[in-house]
Amino acid sequence: MLPAEVMQQAQAEFINWQNSGSSVMEISHRSKPFIEVAAAAEQDLRDLLAIPDNYKVLFLQGGGRGQFASVPLNIASPEQYSLHLQTGSWSKGAVSEAAKYTHTHVVAKDTVNADNKRIIPDIADWDLPEDILGNTAFLHYCPNETVDGVALHTPPKLPNVELVADMSSNILSAPINIADYGVIYAGAQKNIGPSGLAVVIVREDLLGKAQAQTPSFINFTLAAEHDSMYNTPPTYSWYLAGLVFKWLKAQGGVSAIHAKNLEKAQLLYSCIDELDFYHNNVAAEFRSIMNVPFTLANPELDAQFLAEAEATGLHALKGHRSVGGMRASIYNAMPLAGVEALVKFMREFAAAQD
Amino acid sequence: MLPAEVMQQAQAEFINWQNSGSSVMEISHRSKPFIEVAAAAEQDLRDLLAIPDNYKVLFLQGGGRGQFASVPLNIASPEQYSLHLQTGSWSKGAVSEAAKYTHTHVVAKDTVNADNKRIIPDIADWDLPEDILGNTAFLHYCPNETVDGVALHTPPKLPNVELVADMSSNILSAPINIADYGVIYAGAQKNIGPSGLAVVIVREDLLGKAQAQTPSFINFTLAAEHDSMYNTPPTYSWYLAGLVFKWLKAQGGVSAIHAKNLEKAQLLYSCIDELDFYHNNVAAEFRSIMNVPFTLANPELDAQFLAEAEATGLHALKGHRSVGGMRASIYNAMPLAGVEALVKFMREFAAAQD
Numbered sequence: 001m002l003p004a005e006v007m008q009q010a011q012a013e014f015i016n017w018q019n020s021g022s023s024v025m026e027i028s029h030r031s032k033p034f035i036e037v038a039a040a041a042e043q044d045l046r047d048l049l050a051i052p053d054n055y056k057v058l059f060l061q062g063g064g065r066g067q068f069a070s071v072p073l074n075i076a077s078p079e080q081y082s083l084h085l086q087t088g089s090w091s092k093g094a095v096s097e098a099a100k101y102t103h104t105h106v107v108a109k110d111t112v113n114a115d116n117k118r119i120i121p122d123i124a125d126w127d128l129p130e131d132i133l134g135n136t137a138f139l140h141y142c143p144n145e146t147v148d149g150v151a152l153h154t155p156p157k158l159p160n161v162e163l164v165a166d167m168s169s170n171i172l173s174a175p176i177n178i179a180d181y182g183v184i185y186a187g188a189q190k191n192i193g194p195s196g197l198a199v200v201i202v203r204e205d206l207l208g209k210a211q212a213q214t215p216s217f218i219n220f221t222l223a224a225e226h227d228s229m230y231n232t233p234p235t236y237s238w239y240l241a242g243l244v245f246k247w248l249k250a251q252g253g254v255s256a257i258h259a260k261n262l263e264k265a266q267l268l269y270s271c272i273d274e275l276d277f278y279h280n281n282v283a284a285e286f287r288s289i290m291n292v293p294f295t296l297a298n299p300e301l302d303a304q305f306l307a308e309a310e311a312t313g314l315h316a317l318k319g320h321r322s323v324g325g326m327r328a329s330i331y332n333a334m335p336l337a338g339v340e341a342l343v344k345f346m347r348e349f350a351a352a353q354d
Numbered sequence: 355m356l357p358a359e360v361m362q363q364a365q366a367e368f369i370n371w372q373n374s375g376s377s378v379m380e381i382s383h384r385s386k387p388f389i390e391v392a393a394a395a396e397q398d399l400r401d402l403l404a405i406p407d408n409y410k411v412l413f414l415q416g417g418g419r420g421q422f423a424s425v426p427l428n429i430a431s432p433e434q435y436s437l438h439l440q441t442g443s444w445s446k447g448a449v450s451e452a453a454k455y456t457h458t459h460v461v462a463k464d465t466v467n468a469d470n471k472r473i474i475p476d477i478a479d480w481d482l483p484e485d486i487l488g489n490t491a492f493l494h495y496c497p498n499e500t501v502d503g504v505a506l507h508t509p510p511k512l513p514n515v516e517l518v519a520d521m522s523s524n525i526l527s528a529p530i531n532i533a534d535y536g537v538i539y540a541g542a543q544k545n546i547g548p549s550g551l552a553v554v555i556v557r558e559d560l561l562g563k564a565q566a567q568t569p570s571f572i573n574f575t576l577a578a579e580h581d582s583m584y585n586t587p588p589t590y591s592w593y594l595a596g597l598v599f600k601w602l603k604a605q606g607g608v609s610a611i612h613a614k615n616l617e618k619a620q621l622l623y624s625c626i627d628e629l630d631f632y633h634n635n636v637a638a639e640f641r642s643i644m645n646v647p648f649t650l651a652n653p654e655l656d657a658q659f660l661a662e663a664e665a666t667g668l669h670a671l672k673g674h675r676s677v678g679g680m681r682a683s684i685y686n687a688m689p690l691a692g693v694e695a696l697v698k699f700m701r702e703f704a705a706a707q708d
Contacts (some may be wrong), residue, residue, distance in 0.1 A: 007369050014365040025548045026355050061415040062571050065585035069569030194379045196550045196588025215423030217416050231419035234550025
């Protein structure tokens with residue numbers, strides 16, 4: 001879902017962009033007008049996240065999953081370790097991909113507490129062998145697990161270890177301190193724009209370390225040297241991302257959207273917790289404010305729930321095929337009214353089954 | 355440039371696609387409606403190019419340049435050779451990238467004939483050492499060099515060597531016999547759709563050979579097994595490509611568009627050859643029908659030529675920065691009227707300098 005205002009603007013200027021007689025999609029990525037679009041999008045993202053000057057912002061391809069390979073290829077050597085905090089299906093996928101290019105070590109996996117709610121182990125309980133720590137390129141984690149709805153709201157910092165975050169489903173949803181990270185990456189299709197674009201934020205001193213086997217089109221250093229135009233970038237997605245960044249600024253920036261996101265999430269979790277009819281299996285401290293998975297007490301009602309929701313105009317509530325159940329994704333572009341409508345439907349559906 | 359009819363349709367249904375209340379950009383790539391879009395695009399491309407059933411069609415990312423790495427990683431071993439016919443800047447770029455993953459051997463480079471016109475050496479004159487031929491995974495060439503305007507209109511076939519073609523700038527411009535090729539690939543942004551999408555056509559028996567170091571998101575076999583949805587594909591570009599394929603069918607298919615392309619190219623080359631004022635440096639047999647580079651007899655007039663062309667509504671005529679001069683790209687979407695307007699301007703500009 002993209003902000004309605006962004007989609008309206010994009011539609012209005014779809015064929016005749018800035019009175020050029022062409023679509024922004026049709027102009028060369030090397031033309032002055034597109035370079036201006038690209039630079040403005042980068043600057044707006046820098047403003048929104050307060051990105052320091054010693055970080056490069058790259059607009060690449062391959063989505064989040066592409067970075068599972070790109071990150072170790074670019075910032076680690078085959079002799080080094082990548083550490084992995086495994087908290088759900090996305091951070092798990094990163095481990096097997098990294099293993100092609102580095103040694104890997106899983107420092108901890110999500111588990112359950114006494115109430116059988118999912119939690120992420122405290123850093124004090126992680127498995128951190130000294131010899132591995134001394135030969136580590138980075139620690140990878142996913143602060144917001146899209147499929148599982150498990151989130152880590154504060155960055156897990158290890159001394160002298162670069163932190164790499166897959167923020168595909170939570171970038172721009174809450175303020176972050178960029179300096180906590182060596183690399184942040186995000187597939188665009190959740191909070192930034194259309195699929196096919198990936199944003200990478202990388203500290204400059206991590207450039208220049210790519211393994212010889214790194215394909216040029218995913219080489220961070222080449223991308224940085226060529227303003228992400230070493231190869232033809234996904235220009236239309238970049239342009240749309242720029243519109244989304246401007247929309248976010250107009251909303252008051254990341255702090256303001258964070259407040260709205262908290263309000264939306266609280267409304268939905270309150271409904272789930274209040275009614276025995278619904279259940280979310282994540283401990284409160286580790287609940288995502290972007291992806292809210294829940295199950296019905298009686299799974300035989302799943303199909304009916306989804307059909308009635310669809311008929312009410314509430315789409316895409318089916319949980320990921322790997323976990324089943326339901327999942328409401330309430331990204332930045334989802335207005336409060338959308339969550340209110342969902343909660344209203346959920347209360348009515350539960351009441352009707354009594 | 356995309357066909358005007360395609361852009362109009364895309365604009366009309368930009369926000370409310372098929373009365374869904376959403377943009378096609380906003381629906382999940384795993385949803386039934388998108389899977390139908392994706393499958394229809396593939397089938398239309400199969401129809402247009404008469405792709406046999408034993409070839410897979412993949413919709414990937416990374417443009418043409420991404421495939422410089424993907425092809426050797428997917429179908430060659432590090433011990434094998436990739437052969438390269440080097441006829442311009444694109445096929446040259448493929449050599450250095452392939453060298454990361456295979457041994458490489460350049461069989462021939464473009465040269466000039468007695469008239470100082472660029473030609474591609476005949477296969478009889480290639481450097482083909484027996485020991486290398488016996489250990490070769492594929493021969494790579496670029497049938498249409500975008501920057502140089504050099505084309506090879508018949509596929510160069512070596513016995514028992516798979517042929518790989520970078521058709522980024524000429525796919526769908528003329529009929530081809532798919533069975534001549536092991537792999538055909540194309541970045542989308544010339545004749546297919548917006549940038550950020552790459553189409554790969556690969557014969558099934560070449561799958562399953564990927565090197566261990568191949569990033570999963572560019573693994574042809576994984577893509578084939580998951581209908582190009584192992585990772586999130588660039589959905590909007592895929593949809594637009596589908597509209598372009600339907601438009602091409604409505605134009606009468608590839609044979610019909612080829613006839614139009616020949617007419618456009620002949621009109622432009624005739625103007626260049628007729629007037630001493632303009633010059634194209636490629637021998638007639640090897641001239642591209644997509645990209646027509648030319649120089650002015652007096653390069654000091656270049657800036658004036660470009661400025662007056664721009665004022666007449668003729669855009670993007672500046673040659674690639676690596677070669678200078680002018681270049682008219684007359685892809686499928688360029689109507690005959692566009693080339694007529696260009697030729698009229700060129701004749702008038704030349705006359706005005708007398």
